[in-house]
Amino acid sequence: MPEGHSVHRIARQFAVNFVGHRVAVSSPQGRFAEGATRIDGRVMTDAKAIGKQMFLEFDNGLWLRVHLGLYGAWDFAGNISIDPTIASANGRMGQTNQRGTDLGGGSGDDRVFDDAGENSLHSIGAPRRTRLRMAESEKVEAEITTFPPEPIGQVRVRLLTDTAVADLRGPTACEVLDRAEVDAVIAKLGPDPMVDSGPEAEERFVTTVRKKQTSIALLLMDQSVVSGIGNVYRAELLFRARQNPHTAGKKVPVETLRELWCDWVRLLHIGVETGQMMTMDDLDDEAYRKAMASRDDRHWVYKREGLPCRVCGTHIVMEELGGRKLYWCPKDQK
Incomplete structure:
Protein backbone atom coordinates (compact mmCIF):
# COMPACT_ATOMS: atom_id res chain seq x y z
CA MET A 1 0.00 0.00 0.00
CA ILE A 186 -10.67 14.87 6.41
CA ALA A 187 -12.03 15.48 9.92
CA LYS A 188 -11.64 11.77 10.65
CA LEU A 189 -7.96 11.75 9.67
CA GLY A 190 -5.05 12.32 11.99
CA PRO A 191 -2.55 15.12 11.37
CA ASP A 192 -0.37 14.98 8.26
CA PRO A 193 3.02 16.76 8.52
CA MET A 194 2.89 17.77 4.84
CA VAL A 195 -0.32 19.65 5.57
CA ASP A 196 0.49 20.86 9.09
CA SER A 197 3.76 20.20 10.89
CA GLY A 198 3.25 22.88 13.52
CA PRO A 199 2.94 22.59 17.30
CA GLU A 200 -0.85 22.11 17.26
CA ALA A 201 -0.52 19.04 15.00
CA GLU A 202 2.19 17.64 17.22
CA GLU A 203 0.10 18.22 20.32
CA ARG A 204 -2.91 16.56 18.71
CA PHE A 205 -0.84 13.46 17.94
CA VAL A 206 0.68 13.28 21.42
CA THR A 207 -2.64 13.85 23.19
CA THR A 208 -4.45 11.23 21.13
CA VAL A 209 -1.80 8.55 21.67
CA ARG A 210 -1.59 9.23 25.41
CA LYS A 211 -5.27 8.36 25.77
CA LYS A 212 -4.92 4.91 24.21
CA GLN A 213 -4.29 1.51 25.71
CA THR A 214 -3.59 0.20 22.20
CA SER A 215 0.05 -0.60 21.35
CA ILE A 216 2.08 2.20 19.80
CA ALA A 217 2.79 -0.05 16.80
CA LEU A 218 -0.93 -0.26 16.01
CA LEU A 219 -1.54 3.42 16.76
CA LEU A 220 1.08 4.58 14.26
CA MET A 221 -0.81 2.67 11.55
CA ASP A 222 -4.18 4.12 12.62
CA GLN A 223 -4.96 6.87 10.13
CA SER A 224 -7.26 8.58 12.63
CA VAL A 225 -4.26 9.03 14.94
CA VAL A 226 -1.66 10.15 12.40
CA SER A 227 -1.91 10.26 8.61
CA GLY A 228 0.34 8.58 6.09
CA ILE A 229 2.35 6.07 8.10
CA GLY A 230 2.40 2.56 6.68
CA ASN A 231 4.28 -0.62 7.44
CA VAL A 232 7.73 0.58 6.40
CA TYR A 233 7.68 3.91 8.18
CA ARG A 234 6.06 2.34 11.24
CA ALA A 235 8.89 -0.16 11.73
CA GLU A 236 11.62 2.36 11.01
CA LEU A 237 10.21 5.13 13.21
CA LEU A 238 9.92 2.80 16.19
CA PHE A 239 13.45 1.51 15.75
CA ARG A 240 14.87 4.99 15.36
CA ALA A 241 13.14 5.92 18.64
CA ARG A 242 14.33 2.63 20.25
CA GLN A 243 10.70 2.15 21.26
CA ASN A 244 9.19 -1.25 22.06
CA PRO A 245 6.33 -1.64 19.56
CA HIS A 246 4.08 -3.38 22.08
CA THR A 247 4.05 -0.56 24.64
CA ALA A 248 0.60 0.90 25.15
CA GLY A 249 0.25 4.40 23.77
CA LYS A 250 -0.60 5.85 27.18
CA LYS A 251 2.64 4.41 28.61
CA VAL A 252 4.97 5.81 25.95
CA PRO A 253 6.82 8.81 27.43
CA VAL A 254 5.65 12.17 26.13
CA GLU A 255 9.22 13.00 25.12
CA THR A 256 9.36 9.84 22.97
CA LEU A 257 6.04 10.68 21.32
CA ARG A 258 7.31 14.15 20.46
CA GLU A 259 10.46 12.60 19.03
CA LEU A 260 8.36 10.19 16.95
CA TRP A 261 6.30 13.07 15.58
CA CYS A 262 9.33 15.20 14.72
CA ASP A 263 11.03 12.21 13.11
CA TRP A 264 7.90 11.51 11.04
CA VAL A 265 7.92 15.15 9.88
CA ARG A 266 11.52 14.75 8.78
CA LEU A 267 11.20 11.35 7.11
CA LEU A 268 8.01 12.28 5.27
CA HIS A 269 9.63 15.37 3.78
CA ILE A 270 12.62 13.29 2.69
CA GLY A 271 10.26 10.77 1.11
CA VAL A 272 8.35 13.43 -0.81
CA GLU A 273 11.53 15.09 -2.02
CA THR A 274 13.40 11.92 -3.05
CA GLY A 275 10.64 9.40 -3.70
CA GLN A 276 12.36 6.92 -1.41
CA MET A 277 11.59 5.86 2.14
CA MET A 278 15.14 6.60 3.18
CA THR A 279 15.34 6.01 6.94
CA MET A 280 19.07 5.71 7.61
CA ASP A 281 21.05 8.76 8.68
CA ASP A 282 24.58 10.08 8.38
CA LEU A 283 25.55 8.01 5.36
CA ASP A 284 28.61 9.02 3.38
CA ASP A 285 28.29 9.45 -0.37
CA GLU A 286 29.14 5.84 -1.16
CA ALA A 287 26.74 4.42 1.43
CA TYR A 288 24.00 6.81 0.30
CA ARG A 289 24.34 5.70 -3.30
CA LYS A 290 24.27 2.07 -2.21
CA ALA A 291 21.14 2.66 -0.16
CA MET A 292 19.34 4.45 -2.97
CA ALA A 293 20.27 1.63 -5.33
CA SER A 294 18.80 -1.08 -3.12
CA ARG A 295 16.18 -1.13 -0.37
CA ASP A 296 18.25 -3.84 1.35
CA ASP A 297 20.67 -1.05 2.27
CA ARG A 298 18.05 1.63 2.96
CA HIS A 299 16.35 0.55 6.19
CA TRP A 300 17.25 -0.37 9.76
CA VAL A 301 14.80 -3.22 10.39
CA TYR A 302 12.12 -3.40 7.68
CA LYS A 303 12.20 -6.80 5.91
CA ARG A 304 15.39 -7.74 7.76
CA GLU A 305 13.95 -10.58 9.84
CA GLY A 306 16.62 -13.08 10.88
CA LEU A 307 19.41 -10.68 9.95
CA PRO A 308 21.64 -9.04 12.56
CA CYS A 309 20.59 -5.63 13.82
CA ARG A 310 22.76 -2.93 12.27
CA VAL A 311 23.38 -1.52 15.77
CA CYS A 312 23.65 -4.40 18.24
CA GLY A 313 23.85 -7.57 16.13
CA THR A 314 20.73 -9.19 17.61
CA HIS A 315 18.57 -10.93 15.00
CA ILE A 316 15.67 -8.79 13.80
CA VAL A 317 12.26 -10.25 14.66
CA MET A 318 9.22 -10.34 12.41
CA GLU A 319 5.74 -10.99 13.79
CA GLU A 320 2.12 -10.52 12.75
CA LEU A 321 0.35 -7.63 14.42
CA GLY A 322 -3.04 -6.36 13.34
CA GLY A 323 -2.82 -8.33 10.13
CA ARG A 324 0.47 -6.71 9.08
CA LYS A 325 4.11 -7.70 9.48
CA LEU A 326 6.01 -5.93 12.22
CA TYR A 327 9.81 -5.80 12.21
CA TRP A 328 11.82 -4.85 15.29
CA CYS A 329 14.95 -5.46 17.34
CA PRO A 330 14.18 -7.14 20.69
CA LYS A 331 17.36 -5.76 22.27
CA ASP A 332 17.43 -2.14 21.10
CA GLN A 333 13.65 -1.79 21.42
CA LYS A 334 13.17 -3.32 24.88
Whole structure:
Protein backbone atom coordinates (compact mmCIF):
# COMPACT_ATOMS: atom_id res chain seq x y z
CA MET A 1 0.00 0.00 0.00
CA PRO A 2 1.43 3.42 -0.90
CA GLU A 3 2.52 5.38 2.14
CA GLY A 4 2.05 9.10 2.62
CA HIS A 5 5.05 10.33 0.65
CA SER A 6 3.88 8.47 -2.47
CA VAL A 7 0.39 9.94 -2.46
CA HIS A 8 1.71 13.47 -1.95
CA ARG A 9 4.01 13.05 -4.94
CA ILE A 10 1.17 11.73 -7.11
CA ALA A 11 -0.99 14.70 -6.08
CA ARG A 12 1.82 17.06 -7.08
CA GLN A 13 1.94 15.49 -10.53
CA PHE A 14 -1.79 16.04 -10.90
CA ALA A 15 -1.25 19.65 -9.86
CA VAL A 16 1.36 20.11 -12.58
CA ASN A 17 -0.36 18.21 -15.40
CA PHE A 18 -4.12 18.47 -14.77
CA VAL A 19 -4.98 21.44 -12.56
CA GLY A 20 -6.17 24.33 -14.72
CA HIS A 21 -7.18 22.00 -17.55
CA ARG A 22 -10.61 20.86 -18.65
CA VAL A 23 -10.84 17.13 -18.00
CA ALA A 24 -12.89 14.48 -19.77
CA VAL A 25 -13.83 11.89 -17.15
CA SER A 26 -15.00 8.38 -18.04
CA SER A 27 -15.16 4.89 -16.60
CA PRO A 28 -13.89 2.39 -19.21
CA GLN A 29 -14.90 -0.59 -17.06
CA GLY A 30 -18.27 1.01 -16.26
CA ARG A 31 -18.14 0.72 -12.46
CA PHE A 32 -17.67 4.47 -12.00
CA ALA A 33 -19.92 5.65 -14.83
CA GLU A 34 -22.38 7.56 -12.65
CA GLY A 35 -19.64 9.35 -10.70
CA ALA A 36 -17.75 10.18 -13.89
CA THR A 37 -20.73 12.03 -15.38
CA ARG A 38 -20.79 14.38 -12.35
CA ILE A 39 -17.33 15.78 -13.07
CA ASP A 40 -16.96 15.09 -16.81
CA GLY A 41 -15.92 18.15 -18.80
CA ARG A 42 -15.09 20.26 -15.76
CA VAL A 43 -11.85 22.12 -15.05
CA MET A 44 -9.68 20.60 -12.33
CA THR A 45 -8.94 23.34 -9.81
CA ASP A 46 -6.98 21.62 -7.06
CA ALA A 47 -5.11 18.43 -6.21
CA LYS A 48 -4.06 17.56 -2.70
CA ALA A 49 -3.20 14.62 -0.49
CA ILE A 50 -3.80 13.99 3.17
CA GLY A 51 -2.14 10.84 4.41
CA LYS A 52 -2.94 8.02 2.03
CA GLN A 53 -5.92 9.76 0.43
CA MET A 54 -5.95 12.09 -2.57
CA PHE A 55 -8.58 14.71 -3.41
CA LEU A 56 -9.04 16.27 -6.86
CA GLU A 57 -11.30 19.33 -7.02
CA PHE A 58 -13.35 20.48 -10.03
CA ASP A 59 -14.88 23.84 -10.89
CA ASN A 60 -18.41 22.71 -10.06
CA GLY A 61 -17.52 22.31 -6.39
CA LEU A 62 -17.19 18.52 -6.53
CA TRP A 63 -14.17 16.45 -5.59
CA LEU A 64 -12.86 13.06 -6.68
CA ARG A 65 -11.59 11.16 -3.64
CA VAL A 66 -9.18 8.28 -4.25
CA HIS A 67 -7.62 5.84 -1.82
CA LEU A 68 -5.37 3.37 -3.65
CA GLY A 69 -5.38 0.76 -0.89
CA LEU A 70 -3.41 -2.43 -1.46
CA TYR A 71 -4.09 -2.88 -5.16
CA GLY A 72 -4.77 0.54 -6.64
CA ALA A 73 -2.46 2.12 -9.21
CA TRP A 74 -2.37 5.08 -11.59
CA ASP A 75 -1.18 4.92 -15.19
CA PHE A 76 -0.14 8.22 -16.76
CA ALA A 77 0.40 8.85 -20.47
CA GLY A 78 0.99 11.86 -22.68
CA ASN A 79 3.13 14.93 -22.20
CA ILE A 80 3.75 14.34 -18.51
CA SER A 81 5.80 17.07 -16.87
CA ILE A 82 7.67 16.61 -13.62
CA ASP A 83 6.80 18.74 -10.61
CA PRO A 84 9.84 21.06 -10.39
CA THR A 85 9.70 21.11 -6.58
CA ILE A 86 10.55 17.41 -6.48
CA ALA A 87 12.41 17.10 -9.79
CA SER A 88 15.24 19.07 -8.22
CA ALA A 89 15.64 16.23 -5.74
CA ASN A 90 15.75 13.41 -8.23
CA GLY A 91 12.96 13.74 -10.79
CA ARG A 92 11.05 10.73 -9.51
CA MET A 93 7.31 10.21 -9.19
CA GLY A 94 7.03 9.15 -5.65
CA GLN A 95 6.91 5.40 -5.24
CA THR A 96 9.18 3.42 -2.98
CA ASN A 97 10.73 1.29 -5.68
CA GLN A 98 10.68 3.57 -8.68
CA ARG A 99 13.94 3.93 -10.44
CA GLY A 100 16.84 6.24 -9.92
CA THR A 101 17.66 9.12 -7.63
CA ASP A 102 20.20 11.93 -7.58
CA LEU A 103 22.81 12.46 -4.93
CA GLY A 104 22.79 16.04 -3.78
CA GLY A 105 20.13 17.27 -6.19
CA GLY A 106 22.17 17.00 -9.37
CA SER A 107 20.89 15.96 -12.78
CA GLY A 108 23.87 14.47 -14.55
CA ASP A 109 26.69 12.10 -13.75
CA ASP A 110 25.71 11.88 -10.06
CA ARG A 111 22.45 10.12 -10.91
CA VAL A 112 21.97 6.88 -8.94
CA PHE A 113 20.60 3.73 -10.56
CA ASP A 114 18.72 1.11 -8.63
CA ASP A 115 18.84 -2.66 -8.96
CA ALA A 116 16.75 -2.60 -12.16
CA GLY A 117 19.23 -0.30 -13.90
CA GLU A 118 16.57 2.22 -14.88
CA ASN A 119 16.70 5.96 -14.11
CA SER A 120 13.32 7.62 -13.83
CA LEU A 121 14.54 11.16 -14.43
CA HIS A 122 15.59 10.06 -17.89
CA SER A 123 12.76 7.70 -18.61
CA ILE A 124 9.97 10.00 -17.44
CA GLY A 125 11.33 13.11 -19.12
CA ALA A 126 9.78 16.55 -18.92
CA PRO A 127 7.79 16.63 -21.04
CA ARG A 128 7.62 13.67 -23.42
CA ARG A 129 5.08 11.05 -24.45
CA THR A 130 5.35 8.22 -21.95
CA ARG A 131 3.16 5.73 -20.22
CA LEU A 132 3.98 4.82 -16.67
CA ARG A 133 2.31 3.15 -13.75
CA MET A 134 2.33 4.47 -10.22
CA ALA A 135 1.82 1.87 -7.52
CA GLU A 136 3.72 1.06 -4.37
CA SER A 137 6.25 -1.32 -5.89
CA GLU A 138 5.65 -1.23 -9.59
CA LYS A 139 6.42 1.02 -12.51
CA VAL A 140 5.85 -0.04 -16.10
CA GLU A 141 6.79 2.36 -18.86
CA ALA A 142 6.55 2.18 -22.65
CA GLU A 143 6.48 4.65 -25.50
CA ILE A 144 3.04 5.30 -26.97
CA THR A 145 2.39 5.99 -30.63
CA THR A 146 -1.15 7.37 -30.47
CA PHE A 147 -2.86 9.65 -28.00
CA PRO A 148 -4.85 8.93 -26.04
CA PRO A 149 -3.82 5.28 -25.78
CA GLU A 150 -6.44 2.59 -25.38
CA PRO A 151 -7.19 1.73 -21.74
CA ILE A 152 -5.41 -1.37 -20.53
CA GLY A 153 -7.13 -3.68 -18.08
CA GLN A 154 -9.95 -2.78 -15.70
CA VAL A 155 -9.73 1.00 -15.64
CA ARG A 156 -12.12 2.36 -13.01
CA VAL A 157 -11.76 5.99 -14.06
CA ARG A 158 -9.94 7.82 -16.85
CA LEU A 159 -9.01 11.51 -16.57
CA LEU A 160 -8.14 13.01 -19.95
CA THR A 161 -6.94 16.45 -21.04
CA ASP A 162 -5.68 17.56 -24.44
CA THR A 163 -2.16 16.45 -23.52
CA ALA A 164 -2.29 13.99 -20.63
CA VAL A 165 -4.28 11.00 -19.42
CA ALA A 166 -4.45 9.25 -16.06
CA ASP A 167 -6.03 5.80 -15.66
CA LEU A 168 -6.94 4.41 -12.25
CA ARG A 169 -7.22 0.70 -11.48
CA GLY A 170 -8.16 -1.26 -8.39
CA PRO A 171 -8.56 1.49 -5.76
CA THR A 172 -10.04 0.87 -2.34
CA ALA A 173 -12.06 4.10 -2.69
CA CYS A 174 -13.04 6.15 -5.73
CA GLU A 175 -15.99 8.48 -5.24
CA VAL A 176 -17.29 11.97 -6.01
CA LEU A 177 -17.95 14.14 -2.96
CA ASP A 178 -19.10 17.68 -2.30
CA ARG A 179 -17.16 20.07 -0.08
CA ALA A 180 -19.01 19.12 3.10
CA GLU A 181 -18.42 15.43 2.48
CA VAL A 182 -14.72 16.05 1.84
CA ASP A 183 -14.47 18.00 5.08
CA ALA A 184 -16.14 15.12 6.92
CA VAL A 185 -13.60 12.62 5.54
CA ILE A 186 -10.67 14.87 6.41
CA ALA A 187 -12.03 15.48 9.92
CA LYS A 188 -11.64 11.77 10.65
CA LEU A 189 -7.96 11.75 9.67
CA GLY A 190 -5.05 12.32 11.99
CA PRO A 191 -2.55 15.12 11.37
CA ASP A 192 -0.37 14.98 8.26
CA PRO A 193 3.02 16.76 8.52
CA MET A 194 2.89 17.77 4.84
CA VAL A 195 -0.32 19.65 5.57
CA ASP A 196 0.49 20.86 9.09
CA SER A 197 3.76 20.20 10.89
CA GLY A 198 3.25 22.88 13.52
CA PRO A 199 2.94 22.59 17.30
CA GLU A 200 -0.85 22.11 17.26
CA ALA A 201 -0.52 19.04 15.00
CA GLU A 202 2.19 17.64 17.22
CA GLU A 203 0.10 18.22 20.32
CA ARG A 204 -2.91 16.56 18.71
CA PHE A 205 -0.84 13.46 17.94
CA VAL A 206 0.68 13.28 21.42
CA THR A 207 -2.64 13.85 23.19
CA THR A 208 -4.45 11.23 21.13
CA VAL A 209 -1.80 8.55 21.67
CA ARG A 210 -1.59 9.23 25.41
CA LYS A 211 -5.27 8.36 25.77
CA LYS A 212 -4.92 4.91 24.21
CA GLN A 213 -4.29 1.51 25.71
CA THR A 214 -3.59 0.20 22.20
CA SER A 215 0.05 -0.60 21.35
CA ILE A 216 2.08 2.20 19.80
CA ALA A 217 2.79 -0.05 16.80
CA LEU A 218 -0.93 -0.26 16.01
CA LEU A 219 -1.54 3.42 16.76
CA LEU A 220 1.08 4.58 14.26
CA MET A 221 -0.81 2.67 11.55
CA ASP A 222 -4.18 4.12 12.62
CA GLN A 223 -4.96 6.87 10.13
CA SER A 224 -7.26 8.58 12.63
CA VAL A 225 -4.26 9.03 14.94
CA VAL A 226 -1.66 10.15 12.40
CA SER A 227 -1.91 10.26 8.61
CA GLY A 228 0.34 8.58 6.09
CA ILE A 229 2.35 6.07 8.10
CA GLY A 230 2.40 2.56 6.68
CA ASN A 231 4.28 -0.62 7.44
CA VAL A 232 7.73 0.58 6.40
CA TYR A 233 7.68 3.91 8.18
CA ARG A 234 6.06 2.34 11.24
CA ALA A 235 8.89 -0.16 11.73
CA GLU A 236 11.62 2.36 11.01
CA LEU A 237 10.21 5.13 13.21
CA LEU A 238 9.92 2.80 16.19
CA PHE A 239 13.45 1.51 15.75
CA ARG A 240 14.87 4.99 15.36
CA ALA A 241 13.14 5.92 18.64
CA ARG A 242 14.33 2.63 20.25
CA GLN A 243 10.70 2.15 21.26
CA ASN A 244 9.19 -1.25 22.06
CA PRO A 245 6.33 -1.64 19.56
CA HIS A 246 4.08 -3.38 22.08
CA THR A 247 4.05 -0.56 24.64
CA ALA A 248 0.60 0.90 25.15
CA GLY A 249 0.25 4.40 23.77
CA LYS A 250 -0.60 5.85 27.18
CA LYS A 251 2.64 4.41 28.61
CA VAL A 252 4.97 5.81 25.95
CA PRO A 253 6.82 8.81 27.43
CA VAL A 254 5.65 12.17 26.13
CA GLU A 255 9.22 13.00 25.12
CA THR A 256 9.36 9.84 22.97
CA LEU A 257 6.04 10.68 21.32
CA ARG A 258 7.31 14.15 20.46
CA GLU A 259 10.46 12.60 19.03
CA LEU A 260 8.36 10.19 16.95
CA TRP A 261 6.30 13.07 15.58
CA CYS A 262 9.33 15.20 14.72
CA ASP A 263 11.03 12.21 13.11
CA TRP A 264 7.90 11.51 11.04
CA VAL A 265 7.92 15.15 9.88
CA ARG A 266 11.52 14.75 8.78
CA LEU A 267 11.20 11.35 7.11
CA LEU A 268 8.01 12.28 5.27
CA HIS A 269 9.63 15.37 3.78
CA ILE A 270 12.62 13.29 2.69
CA GLY A 271 10.26 10.77 1.11
CA VAL A 272 8.35 13.43 -0.81
CA GLU A 273 11.53 15.09 -2.02
CA THR A 274 13.40 11.92 -3.05
CA GLY A 275 10.64 9.40 -3.70
CA GLN A 276 12.36 6.92 -1.41
CA MET A 277 11.59 5.86 2.14
CA MET A 278 15.14 6.60 3.18
CA THR A 279 15.34 6.01 6.94
CA MET A 280 19.07 5.71 7.61
CA ASP A 281 21.05 8.76 8.68
CA ASP A 282 24.58 10.08 8.38
CA LEU A 283 25.55 8.01 5.36
CA ASP A 284 28.61 9.02 3.38
CA ASP A 285 28.29 9.45 -0.37
CA GLU A 286 29.14 5.84 -1.16
CA ALA A 287 26.74 4.42 1.43
CA TYR A 288 24.00 6.81 0.30
CA ARG A 289 24.34 5.70 -3.30
CA LYS A 290 24.27 2.07 -2.21
CA ALA A 291 21.14 2.66 -0.16
CA MET A 292 19.34 4.45 -2.97
CA ALA A 293 20.27 1.63 -5.33
CA SER A 294 18.80 -1.08 -3.12
CA ARG A 295 16.18 -1.13 -0.37
CA ASP A 296 18.25 -3.84 1.35
CA ASP A 297 20.67 -1.05 2.27
CA ARG A 298 18.05 1.63 2.96
CA HIS A 299 16.35 0.55 6.19
CA TRP A 300 17.25 -0.37 9.76
CA VAL A 301 14.80 -3.22 10.39
CA TYR A 302 12.12 -3.40 7.68
CA LYS A 303 12.20 -6.80 5.91
CA ARG A 304 15.39 -7.74 7.76
CA GLU A 305 13.95 -10.58 9.84
CA GLY A 306 16.62 -13.08 10.88
CA LEU A 307 19.41 -10.68 9.95
CA PRO A 308 21.64 -9.04 12.56
CA CYS A 309 20.59 -5.63 13.82
CA ARG A 310 22.76 -2.93 12.27
CA VAL A 311 23.38 -1.52 15.77
CA CYS A 312 23.65 -4.40 18.24
CA GLY A 313 23.85 -7.57 16.13
CA THR A 314 20.73 -9.19 17.61
CA HIS A 315 18.57 -10.93 15.00
CA ILE A 316 15.67 -8.79 13.80
CA VAL A 317 12.26 -10.25 14.66
CA MET A 318 9.22 -10.34 12.41
CA GLU A 319 5.74 -10.99 13.79
CA GLU A 320 2.12 -10.52 12.75
CA LEU A 321 0.35 -7.63 14.42
CA GLY A 322 -3.04 -6.36 13.34
CA GLY A 323 -2.82 -8.33 10.13
CA ARG A 324 0.47 -6.71 9.08
CA LYS A 325 4.11 -7.70 9.48
CA LEU A 326 6.01 -5.93 12.22
CA TYR A 327 9.81 -5.80 12.21
CA TRP A 328 11.82 -4.85 15.29
CA CYS A 329 14.95 -5.46 17.34
CA PRO A 330 14.18 -7.14 20.69
CA LYS A 331 17.36 -5.76 22.27
CA ASP A 332 17.43 -2.14 21.10
CA GLN A 333 13.65 -1.79 21.42
CA LYS A 334 13.17 -3.32 24.88
